[in-house]
Amino acid sequence: AQSVTQLGSHVSVSEGALVLLRCNYSSSVPPYLFWYVQYPNQGLQLLLKYTTGATLVKGINGFEAEFKKSETSFHLTKPSAHMSDAAEYFCAALRGGYSTLTFGKGTMLLVSP
Amino acid sequence: EAGVAQSPRYKIIEKRQSVAFWCNPISGHATLYWYQQILGQGPKLLIQFQNNGVVDDSQLPKDRFSAERLKGVDSTLKIQPAKLEDSAVYLCASSSNHGTANYEQYFGPGTRLTVT
Numbered sequence: 001a002q003s004v005t006q007l008g009s010h011v012s013v014s015e016g017a018l019v020l021l022r023c024n025y026s027s028s029v030p031p032y033l034f035w036y037v038q039y040p041n042q043g044l045q046l047l048l049k050y051t052t053g054a055t056l057v058k059g060i061n062g063f064e065a066e067f068k069k070s071e072t073s074f075h076l077t078k079p080s081a082h083m084s085d086a087a088e089y090f091c092a093a094l095r096g097g098y099s100t101l102t103f104g105k106g107t108m109l110l111v112s113p
Numbered sequence: 114e115a116g117v118a119q120s121p122r123y124k125i126i127e128k129r130q131s132v133a134f135w136c137n138p139i140s141g142h143a144t145l146y147w148y149q150q151i152l153g154q155g156p157k158l159l160i161q162f163q164n165n166g167v168v169d170d171s172q173l174p175k176d177r178f179s180a181e182r183l184k185g186v187d188s189t190l191k192i193q194p195a196k197l198e199d200s201a202v203y204l205c206a207s208s209s210n211h212g213t214a215n216y217e218q219y220f221g222p223g224t225r226l227t228v229t
Contacts, residue, residue: 009153032216043117043204043220044156051216090155094216100169101218103155 002027004093006104014112019063019078021107023091026072031093033074034101035065038088047089050074061085086111115139117221119205125227131193134224137186138207144168146218147180147190148204156204162188195228202226 007022025031032051036044048059055067065076074091091104118137126132138145143164148156159178161169165185173180177196182188192199202225206218 004155034216036220041222041225043222044206045220046217049217092155100158100161101156103157105153105155 002031002093002095002102004091004102004104006091006107008107009105010108010110012110012112013081015083016080019076019081019085019109021076021089021091021109023074023076023104024072025074025093027093027095030067030069031095033065033067034092034094035059035063035074035076036090036092038090038106040087044090047076081111083111083113085109117205117207117219119221119224121224122222123225125229126195128197128228129194131191132195132226134190134203134205136188136190136205136221138188138205139219141209142207142219143185143210144208145182145188146206146208147188148206150202150204150223152201159190195226197228200226200228
């Protein structure tokens, strides 16, 4: 069965610092990969996705992620954190041809002034 | 376009009571999903509909949970009777069936259920 692992349940950064949220997947066949953000008392919003093609994917709000097949990773980055980035971030994987998403446990991003 | 609508937003019930949640997907989206998100965990798929047919309900506790999407548009998820461990946020999502767009799921705000 496919699984998604997010390293670190909480990540703290200062405003203006680099954001790095880690995600690894376990699958012999590279899946489609997604990052979602969830603000308090709201549903999940898609940040970016990787399906095929370019391995560096740009998303909304200045986030980007790089698919590395050799490392089975899809880490999320942003060069400079903003206070409004404070939220919970979920990495998810989807096997090609199926539409069932498998989510990681989430990483809470805390941004301090 | 209007997003995925869910109601109620919050519900508090006692164990052994029943509860129902409603979801209206984005117009034209053929696929509808119900997820359970327990505090501190990622969402877990309960059931997936394609139009009014069930595609995947392998993780739905069928002894107490039921869901329907009779006309292939809106959907209802029911729990009867509720247990303490059902306390969670129930998320509804929908997706289109067109090309790579069917890999993008759009989520509603969720219903936070507390069972006491």
